[in-house]
Amino acid sequence: MRLPFQINAMVGGAIIGFLLLVALCGAFWTPYDPLGISFSDKLTPPGPSHWLGTDEFGRDVASRLMAGAATSVWVSITTVTLAISVGVVIGVTSGYARGWFDRIVMAFNDALLAFPGILLALGLLAVLGANKYGIIVALGIAYSPSVARIVRGTVLSIREREFIAASRVTGNSEIYTMCRHVLPNCIAPLTVLATSMFGWVLLAESSLSFLGLGVPPPAPTWGNMLASARPFIAQAVWLAVLPGLCISITLLGINLLGDALRDRLDPRMRGRT
Amino acid sequence: MRFIITRTAMAIPTLLIVAVTVFILIRMVPGDPAALMLGDNADAESVARLQARLGLDQPLPVQFAVWFRHLLTGDLGQSITTGQEVLPLVWKRFLVSAQIVVVAVFLACLIAVPAGAIAAWRQNGRLDVSLVSLATLLMSIPTFWLGLLLLLFLGLKQQWLPVVGYVSIADDPWRGILYLVMPILTMFLHELGVLLRMARASTLEVKNLEYISHARAKGLAESTVLWRHAFKNSFGPTWTLIGLVLGNLLGGIAVVETVFTIPGIGRLLVDAIFGRDYPVIQGCMLMIAAIYVVVNLVVDLCYPLFDPRVAVE
Numbered sequence: 001m002r003l004p005f006q007i008n009a010m011v012g013g014a015i016i017g018f019l020l021l022v023a024l025c026g027a028f029w030t031p032y033d034p035l036g037i038s039f040s041d042k043l044t045p046p047g048p049s050h051w052l053g054t055d056e057f058g059r060d061v062a063s064r065l066m067a068g069a070a071t072s073v074w075v076s077i078t079t080v081t082l083a084i085s086v087g088v089v090i091g092v093t094s095g096y097a098r099g100w101f102d103r104i105v106m107a108f109n110d111a112l113l114a115f116p117g118i119l120l121a122l123g124l125l126a127v128l129g130a131n132k133y134g135i136i137v138a139l140g141i142a143y144s145p146s147v148a149r150i151v152r153g154t155v156l157s158i159r160e161r162e163f164i165a166a167s168r169v170t171g172n173s174e175i176y177t178m179c180r181h182v183l184p185n186c187i188a189p190l191t192v193l194a195t196s197m198f199g200w201v202l203l204a205e206s207s208l209s210f211l212g213l214g215v216p217p218p219a220p221t222w223g224n225m226l227a228s229a230r231p232f233i234a235q236a237v238w239l240a241v242l243p244g245l246c247i248s249i250t251l252l253g254i255n256l257l258g259d260a261l262r263d264r265l266d267p268r269m270r271g272r273t
Numbered sequence: 274m275r276f277i278i279t280r281t282a283m284a285i286p287t288l289l290i291v292a293v294t295v296f297i298l299i300r301m302v303p304g305d306p307a308a309l310m311l312g313d314n315a316d317a318e319s320v321a322r323l324q325a326r327l328g329l330d331q332p333l334p335v336q337f338a339v340w341f342r343h344l345l346t347g348d349l350g351q352s353i354t355t356g357q358e359v360l361p362l363v364w365k366r367f368l369v370s371a372q373i374v375v376v377a378v379f380l381a382c383l384i385a386v387p388a389g390a391i392a393a394w395r396q397n398g399r400l401d402v403s404l405v406s407l408a409t410l411l412m413s414i415p416t417f418w419l420g421l422l423l424l425l426f427l428g429l430k431q432q433w434l435p436v437v438g439y440v441s442i443a444d445d446p447w448r449g450i451l452y453l454v455m456p457i458l459t460m461f462l463h464e465l466g467v468l469l470r471m472a473r474a475s476t477l478e479v480k481n482l483e484y485i486s487h488a489r490a491k492g493l494a495e496s497t498v499l500w501r502h503a504f505k506n507s508f509g510p511t512w513t514l515i516g517l518v519l520g521n522l523l524g525g526i527a528v529v530e531t532v533f534t535i536p537g538i539g540r541l542l543v544d545a546i547f548g549r550d551y552p553v554i555q556g557c558m559l560m561i562a563a564i565y566v567v568v569n570l571v572v573d574l575c576y577p578l579f580d581p582r583v584a585v586e
Binding site for chain 2: 229
């Protein structure tokens with residue numbers, strides 16, 4: 001019975017597709033100005049004029065959720081790209097060079113893995129400053145060691161294979177061989193990792209924003225919307241429920257899609273997660 | 274015995290590199306570390322005195338040696354904002370967080386590990402699909418939102434539990450426990466999902482091995498095959514994950530402590546970042562990373578109890 005895993009891919013894909021659509025839309029158009037304050041409308045429950053209600057400053061929650069989706073998606077995609085780029089460069093160089101260079105780089109890499117990712121990001125934020133770019137760099141660096149480890153493993157396992165030797169013998173440079181023949185073999189494990197990482201980063205970004213260490217208000221993110229809703233949760237339940245629901249549904253979509261991808265690209269794990 | 278010595282020796286370089294990383298991280302902060310540590314109101318004389326004490330006028334490797342010597346004697350400096358000694362402060366706050374994390378993970382294991390094994394045993398059946406869906410759903414709910422929802426329904430609406438705050442169990446055991454129920458429940462529900470999926474995956478690894486077919490062929494009851502034969506071998510990977518989960522929770526506990534206003538190590542770290550209290554940031558990071566390494570060491574050292582092959586290898 002393989003049905004549930006096809007459903008995984010469909011439901012996960014649909015959720016993520018919808019999220020990307022909303023984020024893209026939110027970047028250019030929202031029903032109301034997400035920063036537009038209107039004290040006469042404050043804490044209005046969901047209704048015909050404001051579908052998802054308004055917050056403590058009378059700002060439209062639906063518009064803020066859309067703008068927040070755009071910010072969260074942009075931060076997550078940039079961070080994942082940064083983590084993968086840094087990790088691939090370190091992993092490929094280390095796996096290809098081997099010897100003492102590999103040993104030293106991997107010793108540091110493993111020590112960074114000894115920090116819980118979010119802790120390393122918190123430490124880096126203390127240095128970089130708590131803002132959108134601080135988050136991207138901090139999380140990008142914090143998550144790159146796991147990429148480096150996977151890429152290095154793949155590089156080590158294929159660098160002695162005949163087709164790599166053949167590429168060298170035909171006179172191709174080391175860099176060309178690396179990019180043309182070694183890297184494509186890392187794509188499958190990296191796709192699985194990037195999908196999960198998108199989820200980790202989105203969660204970490206929301207957590208940091210919730211703590212007040214992320215994108216500073218008034219710019220909306222799902223995390224900082226939840227943080228500012230905290231004093232009002234008793235009288236305005238929608239403020240506490242909606243941003244969290246957005247984060248949870250998105251994470252659910254990513255987890256389902258991640259499971260389906262792992263199923264497809266890593267036959268060893270088929271049906272096991 | 275050799276396994277214990279080798280594995281313990283392997284943790285030492287990791288701890289050393291953790292110390293180097295934290296040292297470099299704090300040195301990366303723009304400005305003079307001594308001036309930063311003393312805060313804005315410090316006069317030039319006390320800055321110079323601290324610079325000499327920390328060896329900041331020396332080359333970087335010497336600075337590290339001085340810093341490391343202080344670290345080994347437990348001298349992590351004083352908090353800029355409160356003037357308290359960092360080590361006792363961080364330790365006190367760590368104990369608050371530890372009671373939440375340890376109880377939550379313990380309870381989650383009690384339920385998730387057998388449930389995961391049963392789900393795997395009935396792979397693709399109705400029970401399996403329901404359990405996996407529930408686990409995926411629980412995993413997808415961020416702890417800070419789950420905490421807020423519990424706070425809203427159990428605290429504000431039903432008024433079953435106190436809403437926010439913290440009372441030490443040592444001062445008032447009953448009220449202390451009441452204040453901890455919601456934070457523990459939040460972490461428990463989240464970890465339940467993670468551990469259930471892991472336990473299921475590792476049971477599936479052994480389910481189709483030949484020795485299981487052999488046990489069945491001997492005519493053993495299904496429950497005996499699962500619990501006596503499969504479960505024992507599948508517990509190893511889950512056990513390793515428990516160590517990682519404990520460490521990750523300590524790193525990510527700040528959000529739960531923020532929701533419930535609990536004075537744990539996560540909240541201490543976040544407040545220190547806001548206040549640019551570098552000695553405290555350094556202390557918290559060292560403490561959490563060291564606990565993470567030590568917990569994983571203990572987990573690995575216990576591994577041969579479940580899988581004797583590890584010690585032999």
